[in-house]
Amino acid sequence: MITAKNITKTFGRVKALNDISVSFTKGECIALLGPNGCGKTTLIKSILGMVVPDKGNIEFDGRPISEQWQYRSNIGYMPQIGRYPENMTIANVIDMMKDIRKDTTVHLDEELIVSFGLQELMDKKMHTLSGGTRQKVSACLAFLFSPDVLILDEPTAGLDPVSSEQLKKKIVLEKEKGKLILITSHVLSELDELITEVFYMQDGRLLFHKKLLELIQDTGEERLVKAIAKIMTA
Numbered sequence: 001m002i003t004a005k006n007i008t009k010t011f012g013r014v015k016a017l018n019d020i021s022v023s024f025t026k027g028e029c030i031a032l033l034g035p036n037g038c039g040k041t042t043l044i045k046s047i048l049g050m051v052v053p054d055k056g057n058i059e060f061d062g063r064p065i066s067e068q069w070q071y072r073s074n075i076g077y078m079p080q081i082g083r084y085p086e087n088m089t090i091a092n093v094i095d096m097m098k099d100i101r102k103d104t105t106v107h108l109d110e111e112l113i114v115s116f117g118l119q120e121l122m123d124k125k126m127h128t129l130s131g132g133t134r135q136k137v138s139a140c141l142a143f144l145f146s147p148d149v150l151i152l153d154e155p156t157a158g159l160d161p162v163s164s165e166q167l168k169k170k171i172v173l174e175k176e177k178g179k180l181i182l183i184t185s186h187v188l189s190e191l192d193e194l195i196t197e198v199f200y201m202q203d204g205r206l207l208f209h210k211k212l213l214e215l216i217q218d219t220g221e222e223r224l225v226k227a228i229a230k231i232m233t234a
């Protein structure tokens, strides 16, 4: 569904992505892991067309993304830090997104709005929201247009435990519908029940890309955090 071939991206002297090749297929939930600054967000932004690689190419459903822009309507993106027009209310922001999409045929998935109880906060302006509530708005927008692909950058950061569980439940539901989900998180314990593959990066390079079962077999560890620790200290 998404294929990247020999992607390289340099910012000044920093090689954020160094010859990355990857194929992500439908129905998988992939953890993009690696230390701070290893290039995870740059890879995500390259897939979204928000960063243009210096070298290499990326295809979505077999077509180069440089030749199409419509593919983006198939991706729900939850950024690490959501930026919104601060004077707008939550309702205004959601309506604005619906207006921009203009597609009246798409199924609006408002499940998360309901489970987070955001209906009661719709009249609150964005600049008055707590960090966690802002994060909930970002999550709701990522799922709203029922996209085939979900890209979630640190989705549970700042969420309280109850909301975090609600979001994880929703991610599992969408995975079971056969969607492709890419997720970054530094809280590995949260990923055990969600993911099917691990894509581990370091210094802009791909260190390994393995199925979770393969990782468990290779390391003899059931928990992701222990399996990764074993590989990194081997």
Ligand SMILES: Nc1ncnc2c1ncn2[C@@H]1O[C@H](COP(=O)(O)OP(=O)(O)OP(=O)(O)O)[C@@H](O)[C@H]1O
Residues within 6 Å of the ligand: 011, 012, 014, 015, 016, 034, 035, 036, 037, 038, 039, 040, 041, 042, 043
């Ligand atoms: N727009 C930019 N201009 C300059 N340098 C950048 C830019 N975006 C990213 N970088 C650099 O590229 C490298 C990779 O950054 P990136 O945000 O992709 O890392 P990350 O793996 O997502 O990190 P984190 O886990 O902290 O979110 C870092 O050294 C970062 O400082």
